[in-house]
Amino acid sequence: MSEALLARRVKDLARQRGALILAHNYQLGEVQDVADFVGDSLELAQKAAQAAADLILFCGVHFMAETAKIVNPDAVVLEPDVRAGCPLADMLPVEDLCRLKKQYPEALVVTYINSSAEVKAQSDYCCTSGNALKVVASLDPQRQIIFVPDASLGEYVSERLGRDLILWQGYCPTHHRITPEDMREARRLHPKAAVVVHPECTSGVRALADEVTSTSGIIRYLAKTDYEEYIIGTENGMLHRLQQQFPEKKLHYVTTLAVCPNMKLNTLEKMLWSLEDTKYEVIVPEETARKARLALERMLQLV
Numbered sequence: 001m002s003e004a005l006l007a008r009r010v011k012d013l014a015r016q017r018g019a020l021i022l023a024h025n026y027q028l029g030e031v032q033d034v035a036d037f038v039g040d041s042l043e044l045a046q047k048a049a050q051a052a053a054d055l056i057l058f059c060g061v062h063f064m065a066e067t068a069k070i071v072n073p074d075a076v077v078l079e080p081d082v083r084a085g086c087p088l089a090d091m092l093p094v095e096d097l098c099r100l101k102k103q104y105p106e107a108l109v110v111t112y113i114n115s116s117a118e119v120k121a122q123s124d125y126c127c128t129s130g131n132a133l134k135v136v137a138s139l140d141p142q143r144q145i146i147f148v149p150d151a152s153l154g155e156y157v158s159e160r161l162g163r164d165l166i167l168w169q170g171y172c173p174t175h176h177r178i179t180p181e182d183m184r185e186a187r188r189l190h191p192k193a194a195v196v197v198h199p200e201c202t203s204g205v206r207a208l209a210d211e212v213t214s215t216s217g218i219i220r221y222l223a224k225t226d227y228e229e230y231i232i233g234t235e236n237g238m239l240h241r242l243q244q245q246f247p248e249k250k251l252h253y254v255t256t257l258a259v260c261p262n263m264k265l266n267t268l269e270k271m272l273w274s275l276e277d278t279k280y281e282v283i284v285p286e287e288t289a290r291k292a293r294l295a296l297e298r299m300l301q302l303v
């Protein structure tokens with residue numbers, strides 16, 4: 001079956017079933033193209049919360065689908081492939097966070113959205129890469145802050161705000177595949193390009209960029225600047241959306257290795273099967289969801 005026919009089937013079935021399709025910026029191009037909305041995890045959570053549909057097909061990784069379920073507990077949230085996890089989220093089991101909280105009983109816990117529902121439920125605030133600076137800056141300067149699980153994002157926030165944070169040594173393996181050597185090579189190949197990277201990249205990579213920002217920030221950066229060429233240092237699925245939105249700009253990856261294998265597990269076939277068989281439903285225990293929702297709501301009130 002051609003990709004176009006498969007895409008039409010997915011769209012038709014979603015319409016028949018009254019399903020809303022949400023896709024993350026890092027999804028395969030063909031998955032993004034059939035979605036009702038494409039965005040970062042915060043934008044997707046907000047869409048899920050406002051969704052009139054009681055069926056949501058969520059194409060991203062597991063913590064994102066879980067977040068959609070937490071903010072819209074009445075909807076049935078489906079993920080096309082249950083194996084689409086997030087190694088960064090898996091680097092912080094909830095037991096480790098509880099131990100850290102015991103070690104620093106006075107500290108507030110700020111948790112990056114790339115985390116499990118159980119970890120969110122043990123947190124005071126959630127944040128995304130787009131609002132981490134704002135969330136941390138809003139907190140009492142006298143309080144210690146535990147920032148988990150991404151140490152690169154935590155270091156970036158700490159440097160920008162001049163504030164010490166208690167960090168967990170988690171990291172995104174995909175963003176850490178981008179090396180300073182790749183950055184220098186990309187700059188050599190495209191000397192006129194502006195370089196924008198994600199804060200999940202290492203400090204050595206961030207230091208070589210013109211701008212460090214989240215995926216929604218990258219879109220805004222391209223919209224407000226008028227370079228002809230850009231080097232984009234994040235998961236490479238982002239270039240699909242950027243190229244559609246800015247066809248006149250020439251875009252380059254830093255490295256072809258920055259591909260998240262989990263994000264790429266969702267395909268048009270699996271989306272169709274998911275809608276046909278109402279699988280795989282995301283379940284979050286009620287008490288965990290209630291506590292996690294508080295941390296998410298505190299973030300949303302600030303932004």
Ligand code: CIZ
Nearest residue numbers: 040041128129214215216
């Ligand atoms: O928050 C997200 O969606 C992620 C994982 C990255 C970003 O910057 O948007």
